[in-house]
Amino acid sequence: MSHFDCDLLVVGLGPVGDVVAGLARLQGLSVIAIDKSQAIYPLPRAAVFDGEIMRVFQMLGIEDELGPYTRIGDRYQFLTANREILLDFPLAQTGPYGWADSYAFHQPALESILRKRIGALGVDVRLGVAAAGLRQTDDGVEVTLEGADGAQTVRARYVTGCDGASSLIRSTLGVGLSDYDFDEPWLVIDAEIPSKHAPPVVAQQICDAARPITHLAMAGDRFRWEFMILPGEAPDEISRDDRIRELLAPWGAVEHMRIDRKAVYRFHGLVADRWRVGRVFLAGDAAHQTPPFAGQGMCAGIRDAVNLAWKIAAVVRGEAEDQILDSYQEEREPHARVVIETAIAMGRVVCVLDAKAAAARDAEMLARRATGAQDVSIAYPDLSGALFSNSAAAGSLFPQPVVNGRRFDILLGNSPALIGDDLPGDVPAPIIRLDLGDDRLAPYAEALRAWLREQGASSVMVRPDRHVFGVGEAEQLLADWEHALKTPVAA
Ligand SMILES: Cc1cc2nc3c(=O)[nH]c(=O)nc-3n(C[C@H](O)[C@H](O)[C@H](O)COP(=O)(O)OP(=O)(O)OC[C@H]3O[C@@H](n4cnc5c(N)ncnc54)[C@H](O)[C@@H]3O)c2cc1C
Structure with a gap:
């Protein structure tokens, strides 16, 4: 009889932990998944995901259930303070992977659907249970868990640390972070507005040097605003409801809005130095963090989950050698870095507070746009490495007719x-x-x-x-x- 409690222990049940747990279960692994919190993370975070990620949700069988909580995007625009178009990214309704290019959504709704689904797939979900430490053995990992019933040790063949930006698993492993030195404070607000009072259904970065703003229609009656916090402004003061109502006033219908959630974040780009230590892997925000301007942080983490789940399963089933797991960071890190660098390039367009610099940016970008050229690419690379053959198309995503x-x-x-x-x-x-x-x-x-x-x-x-x-x-x-x-x- 196996001396393991499970093949895979997933630490952290945000979207990335949910997906790795669900996919590993679909691969036939026994999976325990824990989260220190009983509740789903309440503050506003991801607002869009792409068609590649909808394809992953299709693998998990939640695409129909997700429908009412999503809205297909048609374009993403960067505008001047006067609402002239600096950048315009049209979004396809049916992309090459069988889904639309972009879906606006409500992250807590997604996470609640994911958690329910992984439970139905047979993942042993334990909420209110925190990982407190780990010890690697010759053939597995012993993880100390702490919950209302006290401490216990779980023995797993492999562990994924999907425990978010301040990952305990990452610090326990002694893994450092490399920093892109992009660090901008923003106030993020989700509001509900009845449809007859709703502002336009758009996804926009308003590159106004007086205050850069993100404005996005999510699904249903939900709208997202993100306001850059200016030098000298106190986060506590600007996030008071009366100040938020002042900020939202230009969109009208403030009296009909319900401020659902608000939070202050520092947007930054970070990448963990090692994504694998022995039998423990870091995934999602534990491995990398990006500013949100490309709408890709969660997407990047879900790509980690998809990359890792089948590889761990192939090793556990004896179909592959353990060393294929080194291909995880080899394949994923360069891709995640392009995502972060793209988001930072977008952020550098948006976060300009100097009026002269903003005017020069506008003049240059409007002139370039007049020639038909785009300034920022949102094409992400194919994967490469030892787990692909040396042939055409290797590493690309297979189309889905x-x-x-x-x-x-x-x-x-x-x-x-x-x-x-x-x-x-x-x-x-x-x-x-x-x-x-x-x-x-x-x-x-x-x-x-x-x-x-x-x-x-x-x-x-x-x-x-x-x-x-x-x-x-x-x-x-x-x-x-x-x-x-x-x-x-x-x-
Ligand atoms: C303002 C903003 C806008 C964003 N917009 C987008 C967007 O449009 N598109 C996009 O793709 N991404 C976006 N993101 C990023 C996205 O929200 C995150 O990348 C994503 O939530 C990370 O998921 P995760 O599962 O890795 O981590 P998390 O969602 O942070 O989950 C980590 C989980 O681990 C648990 N945990 C922590 N420590 C322990 C422990 N010791 N033991 C057990 N459990 C533990 C926590 O309770 C938590 O549930 C945005 C982020 C922000 C802040």
């Missing part, structure tokens, strides 16, 4: 998949074989064959996290996959 409302990923499940024409009759478990000649693939075959033709290949191996392992000839892909899981080498 949608036909008559049916999404292709239903056929992928949680397994690696070999997809193509004239595949070998048998493939080793847990790989699934999706031959484009089969009837059930028929609705998607045209789109997938077109994608394969673009890559100049007859087949593709897709990892359980929906990233392309590689394209090429089927037998070679199977051999490369086996080799990569058993003997990964540094890229």
Whole structure:
């Protein structure tokens, strides 16, 4: 009998802990997930996520339930104080991953759906239980937990520290943070406004040197405002309700607004030096933090969760060597850094308080915009490293065709998949074989064959996290996959 209480202990049940716990459970692992708090984090934080993340929620089977708590975005704009457009990012209603480019949402609603879902999947959820310390052994980790019933020790094969920005797991491991030296104080407000009094449904950064402002319609009657706190202003004073009403007055209908939540944050960019120490991994805000201007902090953490869950499961099931887990930071850190650097670049456009500098910025950006050029890119890179084959498209996200409302990923499940024409009759478990000649693939075959033709290949191996392992000839892909899981080498 195993001397472990679980395969995976997840410390911290914010959105990232929820997703890693749920996906690990879908991979068949036994999972204990704890949070020191009984309640979901109450203050205003994430307001948008992207289509890649909706695809992850699809993996967890919560996409329909989420619907009423989301609103599909159509554009994201940066404006001057006079509301001239500096930057305009149109957002697709159906992107390449089978979902819209951007969803505005209510984070507590998402977290409550996630927690319910992971409980239903069989995760042993323990609330009001805090991790207080850990000790790594030869083959696992012993974690001391403290709750209302006192202290106890849980033995896990692996641990994920998803315990947020002030992660105890990170400090216990002695992992430091590298700092991008971007540090700006902002007041964040969520308000509810009945639809007949509602302000325009937009997602805007108002680059006003007198006070930079973020204004965003969330789902339903919810609206978000973020106000930069100016030098000399006291956070306590500016976050009083009467001051907030003054700040919101230009949007009208203040008398009909209900201020739902408010908080003061310092927006900054930080990255942990090590994301893996032995059998313990850091994920989400515990591993990296970004200013919110690109709407990507939670998204980046959920990408960590997706990257990690299937790899830990493959190792626990004996299909892969433990060293593939080194690919976690190798793949995720460069991506997270681009996200942070993009957000900081956006923040440097927004957070200009000097009127002359703001006028120069406006003149330069308006002139550049008149030529049709964009100033800031929001394209994020593909992944790279030892767990991809050396081929076209390796590391990119596999597209998800949608036909008559049916999404292709239903056929992928949680397994690696070999997809193509004239595949070998048998493939080793847990790989699934999706031959484009089969009837059930028929609705998607045209789109997938077109994608394969673009890559100049007859087949593709897709990892359980929906990233392309590689394209090429089927037998070679199977051999490369086996080799990569058993003997990964540094890229
Ligand atoms: C103003 C603002 C706007 C934002 N906007 C966006 C956005 O639009 N899009 C986006 O993607 N992201 C956004 N973010 C970022 C996003 O909110 C965070 O990145 C995300 O919530 C981090 O999730 P997490 O699960 O890593 O950590 P958290 O949500 O912080 O969860 C950590 C959990 O760990 C628990 N915990 C801590 N210590 C222990 C312990 N010792 N034992 C047990 N449990 C513990 C805590 O109780 C908590 O529940 C925004 C953030 C802010 C502040």
